[in-house]
Amino acid sequence: MEGRKHGTSDKNLFSGDPSASHYMVLAVLRAFIRSSRSLRLSTLPFSHSTSPSTSILRNMHNVVFVLGPPGSGKGTICAKIQENLGYVHLSAGDLLRAERQREGSEFGALIEQHIRNGSIVPVEITCALLENAMNNSGDAKGFLVDGFPRNEDNLQGWNKQMTGKALVQFVLFLSCPVPICIQRCLNRGQGRTDDNEESLKKRVETYNRQTFPIIEHFEKNGLVREVKSERSVEEIYADVVEVFNQAAKV
Ligand SMILES: Nc1ncnc2c1ncn2[C@@H]1O[C@H](COP(=O)(O)OP(=O)(O)O)[C@@H](O)[C@H]1O
């Protein structure tokens, strides 16, 4: 072994042959770049990131969760972000409603029961729909996951299913007083089976008891960006753009 250490190959490397030393320098440089990149990435928290470029390097979906009470304007603001900032809007509620309508779906009745009761569909169903939609969206800059995660089961299921596949950049929280939200839902006029007083009462209760603690959990992790949504769409959107601009700088 000792003999090989100073054998012919080493002699070639240090022989002064310009082509040999050139390759040596390149190899060392490449190794250095590889090791410094993996060091930088491995020091980042596993399940969330503030930088969209990190998830691109890791070949993961870049995600912004959008949360807020029913009727706080999540769908309205997400549509504007999608139009102007290039994120793809995925509404968990819309995906569930589409699955409910899909011919042959084994989950249709279960989904309808939860939607009417303002309760929350088991995460395996919602998360599978979200992951499917992300995988079928091509090379998106990022995804606005609207209306999810709504409870502890959702959060645990997401972590189980999506760790290593998605990075949560931040949580956009649209805060709005409940009476205003209820009025907006009653005026929404989309024929939804849950935009009535009875379902709304249950939805608000679910939001207060189950979803708000999830927002608080994200807040403790420094991930929440709150934007007050008891204002005009233009005013809200101006603040939202600022949030995305700040996130892009990190
Ligand atoms: N800033 C706003 N001011 C007044 N009405 C709004 C505002 N944002 C949304 N709306 C209306 O309120 C209703 C609920 O908005 P939506 O975006 O569907 O909320 P969410 O997705 O949070 O349930 C819709 O009819 C929408 O047009």
Ligand SMILES: O=c1ccn([C@@H]2O[C@H](COP(=O)(O)OP(=O)(O)O)[C@@H](O)[C@H]2O)c(=O)[nH]1
């Ligand atoms: O991740 C989700 C998102 C929605 N829902 C169900 O779909 C309903 C409507 O949700 P959506 O986000 O469309 O409307 P919002 O209540 O925010 O206006 C909720 O009350 C839940 O019953 C669910 O179970 N899991």
